[in-house]
Amino acid sequence: MALIETKDLTYIYGEGTPFRKVAVDSVSLKIEKGEFIGVIGHTGSGKSTLIQTLNGLLRPTSGQILLDGRDIWEDPKKIRSVRFRVGMVFQYPEYQLFEETVLKDICFGPKNMGLSDEEAEQRARKAAEFVGLAPELLEKSPFDLSGGQKRRVAIAGVIAMDPDVLILDEPTAGLDPQGRDVLLAQISGYHKVRENTILLVSHSMEDIARTADRILVMNDSKAVMFEDTKTVFSRDTQLEAMGLRVPEITKIMASLKEKGWPVDTALTMEEALRQLMPLLGKGGVPGDS
Amino acid sequence: MIRDVALGQYIPGKSGIHRMDPRVKISLTFLFIIFLFVGSNYASMGVMTVLVAGILLATGIPLRQYFKSLKAVLFVVIFTSVLNLFYGSGQVLVQWGVMQITEGGVNRAVFIALRIVCLMLLSAALTFTTSPTELTDAIERLLKPLKIFHVKVHEIAMMMTIALRFVPTLLEETDKIMSAQKARGADLESGGLMQRVKALIPILIPLFVSAFRRAYDLAMAMECRCYHGGEGRTRMKVLKAKKSDAVAVIGALLLCAGVILLNIFLPGTVR
Numbered sequence: 085m086a087l088i089e090t091k092d093l094t095y096i097y098g099e100g101t102p103f104r105k106v107a108v109d110s111v112s113l114k115i116e117k118g119e120f121i122g123v124i125g126h127t128g129s130g131k132s133t134l135i136q137t138l139n140g141l142l143r144p145t146s147g148q149i150l151l152d153g154r155d156i157w158e159d160p161k162k163i164r165s166v167r168f169r170v171g172m173v174f175q176y177p178e179y180q181l182f183e184e185t186v187l188k189d190i191c192f193g194p195k196n197m198g199l200s201d202e203e204a205e206q207r208a209r210k211a212a213e214f215v216g217l218a219p220e221l222l223e224k225s226p227f228d229l230s231g232g233q234k235r236r237v238a239i240a241g242v243i244a245m246d247p248d249v250l251i252l253d254e255p256t257a258g259l260d261p262q263g264r265d266v267l268l269a270q271i272s273g274y275h276k277v278r279e280n281t282i283l284l285v286s287h288s289m290e291d292i293a294r295t296a297d298r299i300l301v302m303n304d305s306k307a308v309m310f311e312d313t314k315t316v317f318s319r320d321t322q323l324e325a326m327g328l329r330v331p332e333i334t335k336i337m338a339s340l341k342e343k344g345w346p347v348d349t350a351l352t353m354e355e356a357l358r359q360l361m362p363l364l365g366k367g368g369v370p371g372d373s
Numbered sequence: 374m375i376r377d378v379a380l381g382q383y384i385p386g387k388s389g390i391h392r393m394d395p396r397v398k399i400s401l402t403f404l405f406i407i408f409l410f411v412g413s414n415y416a417s418m419g420v421m422t423v424l425v426a427g428i429l430l431a432t433g434i435p436l437r438q439y440f441k442s443l444k445a446v447l448f449v450v451i452f453t454s455v456l457n458l459f460y461g462s463g464q465v466l467v468q469w470g471v472m473q474i475t476e477g478g479v480n481r482a483v484f485i486a487l488r489i490v491c492l493m494l495l496s497a498a499l500t501f502t503t504s505p506t507e508l509t510d511a512i513e514r515l516l517k518p519l520k521i522f523h524v525k526v527h528e529i530a531m532m533m534t535i536a537l538r539f540v541p542t543l544l545e546e547t548d549k550i551m552s553a554q555k556a557r558g559a560d561l562e563s564g565g566l567m568q569r570v571k572a573l574i575p576i577l578i579p580l581f582v583s584a585f586r587r588a589y590d591l592a593m594a595m596e597c598r599c600y601h602g603g604e605g606r607t608r609m610k611v612l613k614a615k616k617s618d619a620v621a622v623i624g625a626l627l628l629c630a631g632v633i634l635l636n637i638f639l640p641g642t643v644r
Contacts, residue, residue, distance in 0.1 A: 101437075102435075136552070139556060141552050141555060141556060164558055164560060167555065167556055167557075167558055168558055171556070172556040173556075174549065174552065174553045174556070177553060179546075179549075179550065179553075179579055179582070179583055180550055180553040180554060180557075180575075180579055181579065182574065182575045182578035182579050182582075192554075192557055192558075192559075192575065193557040193558055196557060196558030196559060196560065197558055227582065241557060242556070242557065245557070245558065
């Protein structure tokens with residue numbers, strides 16, 4: 085059984101007003117446990133709305149969301165328990181910090197779950213470790229941290245709830261290149277250790293290519309593709325028609341293939357190097373393990 | 374949700390009321406609001422009600438928008454009119470223990486409800502048809518005489534413009550922060566009063582922090598463009614009263630005179 089399943093999920097903003105807008109149009113999909121899913125689509129394609137319906141922040145206008153086979157809106161009073169199982173990190177999450185210390189802020193989620201102070205703190209410290217926050221930062225005020233550190237605190241605040249599904253809406257937006265790489269690596273690392281399901285929304289095709297097993301492509305409120313990463317990124321013309329693109333390196337490899345080189349689709353620089361170096365007669369890749 | 378609140382929202386349009394000089398619009402709104410309270414019998418109140426209804430229709434804005442703005446004060450209207458039912462004297466209509474509803478009470482209730490509703494509708498008509506910039510421009514101009522008392526009229530108007538400009542931004546921000554905290558399991562919907570007040574802390578603190586951040590940014594941006602207050606500042610759009618504005622003013626004055634006459638020649642229903 086799929087972990088999350090949506091059936092004809094539709095969400096309409098401002099129903100019955102002149103501003104009526106269909107944001108998600110009968111989306112049906114199945115997400116299995118342990119998958120790492122990338123969600124792409126241009127601005128306004130409905131991806132943010134879709135992910136907000138998945139953890140019950142928005143109630144769908146019609147259609148169903150099944151978590152472990154049960155409709156999450158079966159009992160609207162218990163919607164909070166769904167939010168604990170499906171954790172959501174918003175865009176620019178650093179603006180949600182409010183507590184006196186970093187540790188207390190990370191504890192906010194676990195405490196809302198009804199955990200004891202000790203247990204919440206234990207979880208918070210573990211979550212802080214996952215996102216690479218130094219222990220001495222935990223006693224500081226979150227408002228004294230740098231932008232990147234704040235972002236980590238906010239992400240840790242959701243990870244501390246230990247959700248089965250973690251949804252991240254553009255977690256790397258506005259970070260410097262190195263910060264992006266480190267954060268992404270930490271998210272991947274967390275995914276491997278915890279073996280939970282992750283949905284990553286991003287405008288960076290490189291980020292998605294590096295991390296995702298499968299890609300969901302949203303266009304004009306509809307889910308137009310939902311296939312493994314290589315398959316999606318091999319359809320560059322289709323993606324470009326939707327205002328998206330494939331990673332630079334994938335494009336280069338595709339052009340080489342077109343010119344008759346014996347290469348395959350590559351999603352990352354490392355993969356491309358592995359194929360190209362032997363062709364250039366240079367043998368293996370330095371540092372390739 | 375929070376975004377559905379119609380709060381001083383400008384709805385662009387091309388009606389005669391949209392094109393009126395904002396100074397005239399503000400002054401007339403004030404005049405009419407005063408006269409809502411001058412009208413003391415059903416005839417004069419009727420004139421005012423018809424006037425308000427006429428203005429609403431003339432704006433060409435769907436009436437649904439006006440109803441939305443009324444929703445916010447519905448409770449106040451009901452509360453005050455029910456309270457007023459029991460005050461007043463005259464013929465007793467219903468006796469119920471020590472409570473009694475009299476004819477005077479019913480009249481008072483009707484009047485108070487009508488007055489609040491008309492007042493809300495009038496101000497909604499003003500804010501729906503006048504953009505915030507026009508509004509503050511007009512207020513700045515209308516308050517200009519206060520300059521002789523060293524009131525910083527331009528600065529006050531600028532503060533109002535900025536405040537109005539940021540209402541939707543902050544509402545959106547509140548919405549976002551609420552979602553983020555709800556995603557972390559914040560419970561905003563249940564619990565007693567104290568619990569609910571406590572539940573607001575995780576929303577208010579980030580909101581204040583971001584409001585201050587925006588204030589700093591805006592101050593910096595204004596300084597970068599050499600803003601230094603109102604002295605010697607000229608306007609891109611100079612307000613000009615047209616002939617139609619004069620007609621509106623004369624019409625309004627005649628109506629008000631009519632209301633006063635009706636008040637004098639017909640018996641008053643409420644004091």
